[in-house]
Amino acid sequence: MGILLQPSTAKRVKGGVMFLPVIAAFIFSRDVAQWLFLAGALVMAWEFCAMLQLSKALQAKLLLDFTLFALPASMFMQLEILAGNPLLPAMLVLGGMVTLFVGAIIRDLAATVFVGLLILCILSGRNLLGLDGGHHLLLGLGFIVAVCDIAAYFVGRRVGGPRLAPSISPNKTLSGAAGGILAAVIGSIILLHVVDVVHWIRAELAYAVLVGIVIAVLAQAGDLFESLIKRRRGVKDSGQLIPGHGGFLDRFDGYLLTLPALYICCLAF
Template sequence: MCNKGLVRVIQFHTFSGTAQRFVGFILLLPLIAAFWYSAILATIMFVVISVLMFRELGTMAGVRSLPLGILLALGGMINLWPFAAAIYGWSIPTMFVFVIGLALICRIAFVRLTGDHRVADFCLMMVICVASGSFILGLPEGRFLLLALALVIACCDCAAYFVGRAVGGPRLAPAISPNKTISGALGGTMATLLAAVLLFGPMDLLDLEFSISGEMVMLSWFQIIAGGLVIGLLAQIGDLLESAVKRRLGFKDSSQLIPGHGGVLDRFDGYLLTLPAMILFFMLA
């Protein structure tokens, strides 16, 4: 009798968590539609998301006095720099130096505010991540690439969650995130690979090309499969990095802004390494 009651409680909590994740996804749909509809709205969304991410990190690290003006200025610089690069004709090395310089300045500022070098390193990665996303957004096919990446990472997250709960097994990183399993990680990686093939495979079959920074690129099947595997791995590593920072600072979620998903930083941790990797991938393609 007790066992049946325990099973019912577990089933209830599983359904409750799934329902919360579904509600959180529904709340994100208008943002996805606005992102696709307008490049201006997409840029504004990038600024708002980056401000919320840095505010959540600062709050977890005990920095509660960051003025909104400073956060908006930081978000503006990180997100609007591609416009300056286009106006003044910056070369690739110049853009690289600017982004790395901005990231290092933010890291130094974060160290002075918190005294925590590891969390400051995470802040540096966040700056590079957001700046990479802004660069991709400014490309001719930028919104398509970002939405495709979002769909692939969403498939990874969902598969990792449900496969991990259904199969269980050894923990992936118990010291960092006790609920993550190796089976979930493998399921997430396979789902990412499948999503990448379904999204980009038809482009190869139909000989479709898209423009990356003025150059036409057509992905081969090898590149699609390799890219899918790399995205699956990097998305989950980004998740673990954010989990490590939260555990270091004593938090389970970065905030409670999105039902079933936690905060903005929790929702976008999968992009931490995948956005810079996407730029490198297409530069080498």
């Protein structure tokens, strides 16, 4: 109970309330969801450029390259999806090309891989929004990632124990990771039985459990990877836009791997 009353926890809750209008938009309007997704993508790209601590000129160049190539390409691929062609290979090639181009500028392997994941994440999200019920799929993914993150935070602080990756993120524990996985499985099962937004799991309990585990593991891996970049760059948060959470990248790093995985699942099933 003491954890819930701590000022830092209250601040995180207030920050989370900011996303209620975004959640409502994803529920009721795919068109609004698409614009919100693009706006969030630009904010994350801007935060990443700032986090690299490059010169202002290089930061502006990276953001311009990202805007001119990645986002229009994602819109083009969405049109192809509506025509029945998902263009997954093209998406991977485009992401690889932009990643190599950016990598030649920043000269940091980990940061270059992060750029690739960010681009792949954004393209996957845009493509998912082009599918029937895609905005509901993203909402379902957001629910599972959120319950995983919340459970990992509270279980980790309450139970404690061995650190998950002390050299990367000293505050994360194995107990928190396990709690996050369990919560994600429960969340996936709830979606299976309450609302039909996770149709890629074939409406079977075993697939719901599998999806929950995979999403939880990938979400926490994305979180750790962003923590690695921040530690290498000597920054605590990617930004200060969200009270108690840091920047957009700090809040949405769990989607770096889960969004591409969800998109691939939709194509496979």
